[in-house]
Amino acid sequence: MSGLVNALVIVAVVGTVLARQLRAHTLDTDRRWWLLPLVLAVVALREPGILDAHHRVESAALLAVELLIGLATGAGWGWTTRIWTAPDGTVWTRSTKASVAVWGVGIALRAGLFALGSALGLHQDSSALMLGLAGTLLVRGGILAWRAQSFGVAGRPAPAYGDEMRSAWKERV
Incomplete structure (x- = not known):
């Protein structure tokens, strides 16, 4: 694929994932969460x-740093996402403001990494960014699947970073 097609794929995946994560939705723990990554x-x-x-x-060093940033972003996103169960036992999830901040820091770090590569005169392909995005989604999906399995059929919301600062109420869909 060309760089333009890779860029369009990256924008489409990020847009779809972010739009979905910013609203409450059910989390299907039986789903193949690892397939897209x-x-x-x-x-x-x-x-x-x-x-x-x-x-x-x-x-290769820049690619390794890109992967580390992607893994750290995925871990931060997975741990700051709010998870709860409905009375019928379905698991719900929604990203928090802290999750958006994690994404912002991840994007800023990736932009800085790109600027460093440009300053060093390195040719940087969009496939490195796509590989970092795959790592982000893989780690986030794994953490969410693991967190969702940690509580039974009915329970209270699993805490996310910043939850103790506000009242814990279930977001209505």
């Missing part, structure tokens, strides 16, 4: 330009 990773790794041919060590 796997597809993104395969598409990213199939690209030949993921590493700069003239600066392999430097571009």
Whole structure:
């Protein structure tokens, strides 16, 4: 795929995921939450330009940092997402303001990483960003699936960062 197609795929995935996460929705723990990150990773790794041919060590280091940022963003997003069960036992989830802040920090770090790569004269392909996004979604999905399994059929909301600062009431859909 070309860089433009990769960029469009990234924008479409991020837009869809963020739009869905900012409203309350059911969390299907039986679903294959790892499938979309796997597809993104395969598409990213199939690209030949993921590493700069003239600066392999430097571009591999930037790719490793991109993956670490993606994993940290996914972990932060997973732990700041609010999870609760409805009286009928369904598990609900919704991102919090802290989740949005985690995304903002992740985007700022990625922009800084891109600026560093540009300053070093490295060719940077969009497939590295797609691989980082795959890591973000994989870690977030795993944490949410694990957190959702941690409480029974009916229970109170699982705490998210900042929950103790406000009253805990169930968001209505």
